[in-house]
Amino acid sequence: MSEHHFAVLVDGENVSPRFLSAIMAEINRSGEIILTRVYGDWTDPHMGSWKDLLQSYPIRPIQQFRYGENATDGALIMDAIEIVSTNRNPVNAFCIVSSDSDYYSLALRLREHGMFVMGIGRQGTKSILVRSCNRFVYLENLAFSSPSSSVVDGSSPGGIPVEDIVLRSYEACEEDNDGWLLLAHLGQAIRREFPDFDPRSYNYTNLLDIVRSYPDLFEVRSNEKTPPVYWMRTVNDDEPVTRKKGVIKRFMTNYGFIRSEDGDYFFTKANLSSEQRGVQLRPGMAVEFTEIKAPDPNGETSAERNGRARDVIVNN
Numbered sequence: 119m120s121e122h123h124f125a126v127l128v129d130g131e132n133v134s135p136r137f138l139s140a141i142m143a144e145i146n147r148s149g150e151i152i153l154t155r156v157y158g159d160w161t162d163p164h165m166g167s168w169k170d171l172l173q174s175y176p177i178r179p180i181q182q183f184r185y186g187e188n189a190t191d192g193a194l195i196m197d198a199i200e201i202v203s204t205n206r207n208p209v210n211a212f213c214i215v216s217s218d219s220d221y222y223s224l225a226l227r228l229r230e231h232g233m234f235v236m237g238i239g240r241q242g243t244k245s246i247l248v249r250s251c252n253r254f255v256y257l258e259n260l261a262f263s264s265p266s267s268s269v270v271d272g273s274s275p276g277g278i279p280v281e282d283i284v285l286r287s288y289e290a291c292e293e294d295n296d297g298w299l300l301l302a303h304l305g306q307a308i309r310r311e312f313p314d315f316d317p318r319s320y321n322y323t324n325l326l327d328i329v330r331s332y333p334d335l336f337e338v339r340s341n342e343k344t345p346p347v348y349w350m351r352t353v354n355d356d357e358p359v360t361r362k363k364g365v366i367k368r369f370m371t372n373y374g375f376i377r378s379e380d381g382d383y384f385f386t387k388a389n390l391s392s393e394q395r396g397v398q399l400r401p402g403m404a405v406e407f408t409e410i411k412a413p414d415p416n417g418e419t420s421a422e423r424n425g426r427a428r429d430v431i432v433n434n
Contacts, residue, residue: 122149122211122234125201127194128177129216130158133239133257135167138175140260141238145213148236148253152209153201157194159184188220195224202231210234214251219244226250237313254314279388280320281332281428283308288352297351298339301326304350320386321373321421331410331426361406362427369399376405376427381413383427390430397432404433 124145133141145151157180158165172179182193194214201209212228214221217239225235225247237243237251241258248254278286287307291299305325308315322328329336329350337353340346364378376383385407387395410426417423 122236123208124149124151124211124213124236125198125209126151126154126213126215127198128154128156129190129194129214129218129221130156130165130168131190132216132218135171137257137260138171141215141257142175144238144255144260145236149211154178155180155194155197157182157190157197159190191218191220195221198224198228202228202233211236213238215239217243217247217257219247222247222250243314248314251313253309255316256314256319259316259318279428280322280328281335283312283315284328284332284336285352287311288350298349299351301329301338301348301350304329320388321384332428334408360409362409363404363406366399366401366403366405368401374399375424376407376430381415381425382423383407383409383413383425384421385427385430389428390432394430394432399432406431406433 126142126145128138128141142151142154154176155178156168158168160169160179160181161183168179171177180193180197182190184190194216198212198214201212210232211234213236214225215238221237222244225237228235229250229252235251235253237247237254238260239247239254239257241256243254243256284304287304288299290311291303291307308325317324317328320328322331326338326348329338333353335353336350338348338350340348362378362380364376364383367375367377367382369375372387374385376385389407390397407427408429410428413425414422
């Protein structure tokens with residue numbers, strides 16, 4: 119697969135400039151940035167923070183007076199079509215940085231022209247824009263990507279637990295005779311159905327980290343070379359899973375911690391049974407759960423010290 123060469127188009131009136139550094143770093147991990155344009159009414163005082171960044175980043179500001187509610191949207195869309203039509207740049211990918219779902223039609227048109235389309239926007243961006251992109255990244259994951267930052271929203275597309283996303287995507291692929299599937303192919307299958315899938319939404323570093331965290335569901339092997347190539351497959355184990363008990367230690371909107379006799383366990387809202395995700399969780403509530411990872415009191419970070427739980431059920 120050839121490298122992506124990105125045209126980055128930013129709706130400056132829809133995205134805060136404080137995300138710019140993280141946005142550029144995320145795109146650079148996916149390919150080479152050929153051009154970057156930020157659209158807005160640069161005569162408006164609220165664009166002042168963007169102006170400060172022009173001294174540090176190779177960005178071309180595009181002026182668009184607010185002659186109408188969607189004036190900036192129209193300027194961005196017209197430029198995107200012009201870039202594709204003139205083909206004067208080696209661009210084969212676009213990154214649309216906005217949470218405005220009106221750009222979904224542009225994303226679809228760019229894909230019709232054979233372009234790879236990446237979207238970056240806030241959590242809560244309408245599904246029609248998310249699914250119109252080949253890949254969609256949430257700004258909140260970029261903002262909280264440093265090790266010292268708090269855990270972010272642990273929900274998933276449609277409230278689907280991450281292990282179910284992996285299983286569904288695995289079943290949609292063609293594995294070999296022994297059931298082994300290249301981890302890279304699994305990642306591609308996940309992206310096709312869930313363009314906004316991001317391991318950081320579940321407090322994981324990458325897909326390999328997720329698969330390894332479910333030893334009762336998946337097994338992993340590598341070719342032991344540098345760099346290694348990984349395969350995974352489901353575990354055929356009919357033995358009953360041991361359930362553990364504990365109490366809610368604390369819960370913050372989309373994630374929380376369970377205290378048990380073995381230590382503390384991290385879990386997300388998606389790890390609750392679907393019928394209990396509307397329950398208001400409070401400290402002291404008794405729960406049962408399945409252990410993904412055991413607590414490690416000698417871990418250097420809180421993520422290493424805490425265990426992980428799934429299939430959490432509140433005992434009424």
